[in-house]
Amino acid sequence: MNPIAVTELTRLGSSLLSRGIESISGKPSPQSDPSVFANELSSAEAKPEVIDIEDVKSQLLKDPTLANFFKQNTDNTIHVDRLADGSMRLVSSSGDFFTLEKNSKVCQLASDFHTKCLESNKNLSPSRTNSVLLIS
Numbered sequence: 001m002n003p004i005a006v007t008e009l010t011r012l013g014s015s016l017l018s019r020g021i022e023s024i025s026g027k028p029s030p031q032s033d034p035s036v037f038a039n040e041l042s043s044a045e046a047k048p049e050v051i052d053i054e055d056v057k058s059q060l061l062k063d064p065t066l067a068n069f070f071k072q073n074t075d076n077t078i079h080v081d082r083l084a085d086g087s088m089r090l091v092s093s094s095g096d097f098f099t100l101e102k103n104s105k106v107c108q109l110a111s112d113f114h115t116k117c118l119e120s121n122k123n124l125s126p127s128r129t130n131s132v133l134l135i136s
Helices: 003-025 034-045 053-062 067-072 105-120
Strands: 078-082 088-092 097-100 132-135
Touching: 053 105, 053 132, 078 105, 088 105, 097 105, 105 132
Parallel strands: none
Antiparallel strands: 078 088, 078 132, 088 097
16 A cells, blocks of 8 residues: 555544544644643743752751651761662661652652762762762
């Protein structure tokens, strides 16, 4: 079969299907409203918030959730690791660890810190792969 004919038949079928669904549901499709595209485009073009590694690090060090962990592990090196389920774990050189709940604010901070460190090649652990140093 001719590839051009197949393409045109596919477009025709898609167009008919969209119009049929639109007439049944009574809602216009997002493709027919140009303002939807313009809004999506402008939000995609907006500059993302720049995350400063040192700011995130200081927020983590000041977090009350982690205060007891830091107090118990003074003078130890602390690494930040990402777990398979998306949660984060702080691991002390003493062997102690603290797992952060996946949807918590402090977990998001640790995730931001981990990601930015890996992207910028800063605070990388020389002894642990894909781990970053929070306290060395």
